[in-house]
Amino acid sequence: MNRFRHGLAVGQVNLDGEGFQDSVSINSSWQHVGGNGWYQSLSAAYTLISYDTNTGATNSLRDVNQLLFTAGLTKIAGQRTHSLNLYHADEDPENPTLGSHNGRRFTGFAHNLLYRLNAQHAPFLRASIQDVEHDSKHPVFFDTVRSDDNKSLTAGWFWQAKRGLTITAEASYTDNKSDIQLFDYSRFRYQAGFRYQF
Numbered sequence: 001m002n003r004f005r006h007g008l009a010v011g012q013v014n015l016d017g018e019g020f021q022d023s024v025s026i027n028s029s030w031q032h033v034g035g036n037g038w039y040q041s042l043s044a045a046y047t048l049i050s051y052d053t054n055t056g057a058t059n060s061l062r063d064v065n066q067l068l069f070t071a072g073l074t075k076i077a078g079q080r081t082h083s084l085n086l087y088h089a090d091e092d093p094e095n096p097t098l099g100s101h102n103g104r105r106f107t108g109f110a111h112n113l114l115y116r117l118n119a120q121h122a123p124f125l126r127a128s129i130q131d132v133e134h135d136s137k138h139p140v141f142f143d144t145v146r147s148d149d150n151k152s153l154t155a156g157w158f159w160q161a162k163r164g165l166t167i168t169a170e171a172s173y174t175d176n177k178s179d180i181q182l183f184d185y186s187r188f189r190y191q192a193g194f195r196y197q198f
Contacts (some may be wrong), residue, residue, distance in 0.1 A: 004031075011046045022051075025048075038075055039072075064092060073085075082111070108130035109131070113125045124155070129146075131149060133147050147178070148178045154170055157170070165194060165195075
């Protein structure tokens, strides 16, 4: 059996209570239901990502258009669901002249484990690794085309509040290593959201 889904997503990221990033995305996915709890999937998403310019007009040089492709394999065994995903994305800057160094390509691999406590609640864990290659030399570090290695671990919870409405809360830790030391970082992130299907 094959399933097709199409969606629209709107997102906003705030840092220290201030606007930082907005995004709008359209996406489509295909899923094949196999035997013994096996599922295969393919998906594509096109996202417009823009940065807040209240702290400086040049923030708009970071605006990009992202095209993301994902291939997935899922196994459902009782209350546990294991998912493996391989993904690749191209991010092209909206200003290819002054913002060319913000264009990048990244490839990653993620493993998800979800445990269904009951029909309404499901905690989950996710681990991922990602390789990021930027398109051109950094404007400050002239001789370097930035390259990053990123590792992330996330714990979260899905709550099926009512039919069609899912509320999500999660906390994640990310460690990023870059060939430009200034961009090395580790951080905790907390977020909540909801999804409504109709």
